[in-house]
Amino acid sequence: MPDRNESIPDDHDPLRNIAPTDSDHLDYVGQQGLAVEQETLIEPDPGKREQARSLWGDAWRDLRRRPIFIISAVLIVLLILIAIFPSLFTSTDPRASDLTNNYLRRPDWSDFFGAGWFGYDGQGRSIYARVIYGARASITVGICVTLAVTLLGGLAGMSAGYFGGWMDAVISRITDIFFGIPLLLGALVLLNAFATRNVWSVVIALAFLGWTQLARVMRGSVITVKQSDYVVAGRALGAGTGRLMFRHILPNAIAPVIVVATIALGGYITAEATLSFLGIGLQDPTISWGVDISSAQKVIRQAPFVLFFPAAALSITVLAFIMMGDAVRDALDPKLR
Amino acid sequence: MTVNGATPLGATTPEEVAFAQEVRRGEPILEVRDLRKHFPLTRGVLFKKQVGAVKAVDGVSFDLMQGETLGIVGESGCGKSTLAKVLMNLEPASAGSVKYKGEEISRLSGSALKAVRRNIQMVFQDPYTSLNPRMTVGDIIGEPFEIHPEVAPKGDRRKAVQDLLDVVGLNPEYINRYPHQFSGGQRQRIGIARGLALKPEIIICDEPVSALDVSVQAQVINLLEQLQAEFELSYMFIAHDLSIVRHISDRVGVMYLGRMVEIGSDLEIYDHATHPYTQALLSAVPVPDPTARESRDRIVLVGDVPSPAKPPSGCRFRTRCWKAQEKCEREDPALTAREWLEGRARHDSACHFAAERENI
Numbered sequence: 001m002p003d004r005n006e007s008i009p010d011d012h013d014p015l016r017n018i019a020p021t022d023s024d025h026l027d028y029v030g031q032q033g034l035a036v037e038q039e040t041l042i043e044p045d046p047g048k049r050e051q052a053r054s055l056w057g058d059a060w061r062d063l064r065r066r067p068i069f070i071i072s073a074v075l076i077v078l079l080i081l082i083a084i085f086p087s088l089f090t091s092t093d094p095r096a097s098d099l100t101n102n103y104l105r106r107p108d109w110s111d112f113f114g115a116g117w118f119g120y121d122g123q124g125r126s127i128y129a130r131v132i133y134g135a136r137a138s139i140t141v142g143i144c145v146t147l148a149v150t151l152l153g154g155l156a157g158m159s160a161g162y163f164g165g166w167m168d169a170v171i172s173r174i175t176d177i178f179f180g181i182p183l184l185l186g187a188l189v190l191l192n193a194f195a196t197r198n199v200w201s202v203v204i205a206l207a208f209l210g211w212t213q214l215a216r217v218m219r220g221s222v223i224t225v226k227q228s229d230y231v232v233a234g235r236a237l238g239a240g241t242g243r244l245m246f247r248h249i250l251p252n253a254i255a256p257v258i259v260v261a262t263i264a265l266g267g268y269i270t271a272e273a274t275l276s277f278l279g280i281g282l283q284d285p286t287i288s289w290g291v292d293i294s295s296a297q298k299v300i301r302q303a304p305f306v307l308f309f310p311a312a313a314l315s316i317t318v319l320a321f322i323m324m325g326d327a328v329r330d331a332l333d334p335k336l337r
Numbered sequence: 338m339t340v341n342g343a344t345p346l347g348a349t350t351p352e353e354v355a356f357a358q359e360v361r362r363g364e365p366i367l368e369v370r371d372l373r374k375h376f377p378l379t380r381g382v383l384f385k386k387q388v389g390a391v392k393a394v395d396g397v398s399f400d401l402m403q404g405e406t407l408g409i410v411g412e413s414g415c416g417k418s419t420l421a422k423v424l425m426n427l428e429p430a431s432a433g434s435v436k437y438k439g440e441e442i443s444r445l446s447g448s449a450l451k452a453v454r455r456n457i458q459m460v461f462q463d464p465y466t467s468l469n470p471r472m473t474v475g476d477i478i479g480e481p482f483e484i485h486p487e488v489a490p491k492g493d494r495r496k497a498v499q500d501l502l503d504v505v506g507l508n509p510e511y512i513n514r515y516p517h518q519f520s521g522g523q524r525q526r527i528g529i530a531r532g533l534a535l536k537p538e539i540i541i542c543d544e545p546v547s548a549l550d551v552s553v554q555a556q557v558i559n560l561l562e563q564l565q566a567e568f569e570l571s572y573m574f575i576a577h578d579l580s581i582v583r584h585i586s587d588r589v590g591v592m593y594l595g596r597m598v599e600i601g602s603d604l605e606i607y608d609h610a611t612h613p614y615t616q617a618l619l620s621a622v623p624v625p626d627p628t629a630r631e632s633r634d635r636i637v638l639v640g641d642v643p644s645p646a647k648p649p650s651g652c653r654f655r656t657r658c659w660k661a662q663e664k665c666e667r668e669d670p671a672l673t674a675r676e677w678l679e680g681r682a683r684h685d686s687a688c689h690f691a692a693e694r695e696n697i
């Protein structure tokens with residue numbers, strides 16, 4: 001609540017140029033009553049007065065000052081850099097293996113300053129190099145599936161929630177059908193249908209099966225927002241469907257979708273790992289955190305660090321995206337600024 | 338502003354004459370005839386079968402004159418808000434006609450409807466939910482200009498928004514703030530500014546002050562009155578607070594169960610009510626003076642409002658009326674002035690036995 005005690009300058013008195021005409025009406029509250037109405041806010045910053053603000057502009061201004069956003073943004077930029085240019089971060093070939101140099105060998109000090117500072121896996125390959133080179137497949141799968149699922153599910157949920165009626169009935173039933181398909185079983189069948197299995201076939205399979213969750217969240221959120229008075233007010237002004245959807249409903253309905261999508265991002269990277277473990281996802285010459293995590297599970301008692309490093313990389317990635325999602329969600333809510 | 342300067346009908350004391358002369362009587366700007374809004378009740382999941390209808394608005398007729406304020410009162414669920422929504426074309430009418438300056442508007446769509454929306458605007462009940470929390474005040478008030486670009490050229494919009502803020506008594510520098518940074522009264526002013534942006538001729542106020550505290554209510558009511566004088570607006574003012582309606586209205590219509598049961602000037606309704614329901618409503622208005630309160634004869638209605646899905650036959654009020662007779666069950670009373678009534682009591686009232694009652 002703004003400060004009510006502060007008074008407003010006289011030149012904002014609404015009575016200044018409107019003379020009351022009906023004395024009968026005036027004695028309802030009288031002139032004294034009108035003096036009370038000058039509830040005011042803190043004076044705005046005069047320097048910023050002239051430029052018009054928008055939600056996204058304000059959100060960006062706010063984000064730049066949030067430490068959580070800065071940390072997550074730096075992490076994400078770094079991860080994307082690693083994914084695009086892995087050779088910048090290591091000169092070791094992640095596929096070069098020396099079977100005598102595997103995880104059972106007792107490490108000596110020189111290992112901590114060389115290519116093997118994360119240790120070596122069962123086939124004597126540098127874990128550090130594999131974490132660096134594995135980023136590309138994992139991050140591609142994570143980001144692309146999340147984007148595809150958010151777009152697809154968001155669009156479906158938005159249409160179902162906004163239009164309602166038969167549109168909602170059809171989309172919701174399709175969603176239910178997809179919900180009934182077990183993710184791994186469905187992906188197994190789907191991926192078998194692909195002639196070549198690479199990162200993109202995994203992306204398509206996961207996006208095809210995963211959009212329903214986002215569609216449901218979006219639909220519920222849109223239905224709640226659709227009924228609010230400001231949407232009715234927009235309609236009363238003559239706003240069209242596009243304006244109502246994208247100016248009024250979407251900004252107010254997107255928050256839970258952002259949260260669910262960023263959490264799901266980690267899930268997609270692990271789903272890719274599971275598929276690889278089952279032998280239908282990425283195949284061995286491809287390097288991904290998922291492939292390494294699943295192969296490291298077998299040696300967890302002898303050499304836990306083989307599992308630790310790719311898993312830690314995955315956790316950091318997921319954490320960075322969740323933090324980013326949280327910061328964006330907060331920045332889009334003017335009340336939390 | 339009287340008709341030919343003649344003494345208005347039934348004005349007896351000088352105050353009444355003076356007051357009645359204030360009542361503006363222009364041309365009808367909105368003519369509503371036998372308007373109905375029925376919400377179907379359906380049964381079945383896949384194959385929906387209509388099993389009945391909630392008759393939220395069931396045959397309402399009235400005129401809204403240019404420059405006047407028509408108050409609509411009635412208890413919760415009587416169809417006031419549905420009436421407003423149908424008039425705004427937010428809900429399609431089931432039957433009946435709404436004419437704006439002689440032109441039928443209840444079945445318009447597309448660009449014709451958009452054009453009519455410029456002239457009829459609405460102020461909402463709850464200022465906490467009627468403003469988009471993620472838009473700045475400038476965007477909220479400027480949105481009408483984006484939807485109807487012909488009203489204000491692009492370069493002038495910011496200035497136009499600031500002028501509107503000034504008109505409703507807010508600091509024009511608040512343009513970049515968000516709704517949550519304002520109090521309830523200030524938010525309602527923003528809502529009013531949005532309604533005014535297109536320079537409409539009619540503003541439908543759906544309980545615009547019922548969510549505000551009493552001191553702020555008065556400010557908003559006064560603001561509405563100033564704006565009416567300045568912009569020659571016609572108001573349809575929906576409320577359940579009888580005192581506020583009396584204060585702001587030139588004419589008052591009383592609704593019960595989807596029907597208009599009595600309509601007339603504020604003096605006719607408040608001091609010379611002839612419909613038993615209006616009399617019961619008025620007797621429930623709190624009286625501040627304890628002695629007057631004791632001498633007053635309160636009418637306490639028995640029973641509940643019947644379901645609008647199954648309204649009683651004949652007169653809808655008969656199930657709770659102390660005057661009800663067999664005729665009320667058979668015949669639906671028309672909303673007309675009964676010939677046996679005299680003076681101010683002779684106004685439109687939908688009761689077979691319309692009569693004034695002392696001491697309410």
